Amino acid sequence: MIRIAVSLLPALLFAQPLYAGAVFALETKDHDQSPAKIEQTQIMVEGRNLKMGFSEDGRPSNDSMVFRGDRREMLVFDADSNEYHVIDKQAIQQIGAQMDQAKAQMAEALKDVPPEQRAAVEQMMRQSMPSASAPKPPETTVTKTGAKATLSGYPCVKYEVRRGGRLIREVWATNWDNIEGGPQVVKAFEEMSDFLRDMMKALGTGGGDEAMDDNPFAELRQYKGFPVVAKEFSGNGSLVSESTMLSAKQKTIDPAAFEPPAGYKRRPMF
Numbered sequence: 001m002i003r004i005a006v007s008l009l010p011a012l013l014f015a016q017p018l019y020a021g022a023v024f025a026l027e028t029k030d031h032d033q034s035p036a037k038i039e040q041t042q043i044m045v046e047g048r049n050l051k052m053g054f055s056e057d058g059r060p061s062n063d064s065m066v067f068r069g070d071r072r073e074m075l076v077f078d079a080d081s082n083e084y085h086v087i088d089k090q091a092i093q094q095i096g097a098q099m100d101q102a103k104a105q106m107a108e109a110l111k112d113v114p115p116e117q118r119a120a121v122e123q124m125m126r127q128s129m130p131s132a133s134a135p136k137p138p139e140t141t142v143t144k145t146g147a148k149a150t151l152s153g154y155p156c157v158k159y160e161v162r163r164g165g166r167l168i169r170e171v172w173a174t175n176w177d178n179i180e181g182g183p184q185v186v187k188a189f190e191e192m193s194d195f196l197r198d199m200m201k202a203l204g205t206g207g208g209d210e211a212m213d214d215n216p217f218a219e220l221r222q223y224k225g226f227p228v229v230a231k232e233f234s235g236n237g238s239l240v241s242e243s244t245m246l247s248a249k250q251k252t253i254d255p256a257a258f259e260p261p262a263g264y265k266r267r268p269m270f
Contacts, residue, residue, distance in 0.1 A: 021046030021253035022181030024226075025246040031239050044251075045185035049258040050192055066258050069191040075260065083267040084260050091269045092202045138164025142222040151228050152245055154178050159223055170231040173223035181250035182226065189226070193217050 024043040029036045037056065044051045048069030054061040066075040073088040085091075110118050140163045147158035154174040161169035176182035197218070217227070226248075232240040260266070 020184055021251055022179075022185045022248055023251045023253075024248045026243055027246055028241055028243040030241050032241070044253050044257055045181075045188045046253045046255075046258075048188050048191055050185075050188045051257055067188070067192040067195065068258060069188050069195075072195065074195065077260065077264065078267075081267075082261075082264050084264050085267055085269055087199070087269075092199055094269060096202055140168075142219045152247075154228050154245075156228050157225075159219075161219060166235070167233055167237070169233065171219075171223060171227045172229040173225040174228050175225040179226055179248045181248060184250075189217065190220055193220050 022045050024041075024045070026041040026043065028039045028041065030039065040055045042053045042055075044053075050067045050069070051064065052066075053064045064077045064079075066077075067073075068075065071088075073086055076085045076087065078084065106121070110121060113121070140161065143160045143162070145158045145160060149156055149158070149172060151172050155178060156172035156174045159171040159173060160167060161171065176186045220226075226245065227243070228245045230243045232242075234240050
């Protein structure tokens with residue numbers, strides 16, 4: 001049996017994909033500005049880890065972040081100060097505790113405030129610090145339409161995302177099998193989406209779902225693929241932003257890409 005296993009080992013090794021990672025290039029147009037602001041995003045994925053880097057109108061930005069699915073944490077880098085933050089379960093709990101303390105202090109300070117002024121301040125608090133007492137957001141639904149198209153070279157199916165019946169997003173998604181390296185990296189995208197949703201819920205139960213719904217990756221599991229084109233709409237139906245996947249290529253990625261750059265110091269959240 002050992003001799004058979006050894007003889008099969010080379011075949012098993014060479015049967016694995018040559019590349020385990022992938023690099024995605026996306027472009028986003030912000031139509032809230034005139035002329036529209038254009039931002040580029042590069043997403044590097046390997047295994048359960050994912051890194052996002054950004055540039056605006058062709059100029060690299062200092063903003064970048066890493067999601068470590070293997071450690072269930074997110075790293076946010078600040079190139080201006082050569083520092084980084086780590087957002088994990090402990091950090092989320094600390095932020096939630098501070099928010100609860102701030103709300104308790106504000107409630108104490110509002111005890112003797114006239115009703116009219118108190119109502120205005122409480123409204124501001126609900127917008128900036130969602131809480132369990134906030135009204136439940138309208139239901140968000142994802143509907144697969146019958147429309148099909150080829151966009152950026154990928155066969156896509158159209159989905160409509162509605163909140164309380166209002167169209168908030170239009171997505172053209174392609175199956176992971178159509179993307180070079182897609183089947184190898186789908187888990188990282190889905191785990192990041194789950195991490196962000198859990199974080200939003202921990203920080204504000206009342207607004208977490210609605211806040212998380214405001215990005216094209218929120219419903220990845222429902223699309224069963226990647227959003228090639230995602231259009232966001234405002235309350236009056238006007239186009240707010242449009243994101244397009246320009247390319248996706250398999251590529252070996254240096255594991256150091258998912259670690260803090262040399263010389264960066266970890267900065268406590270508080």
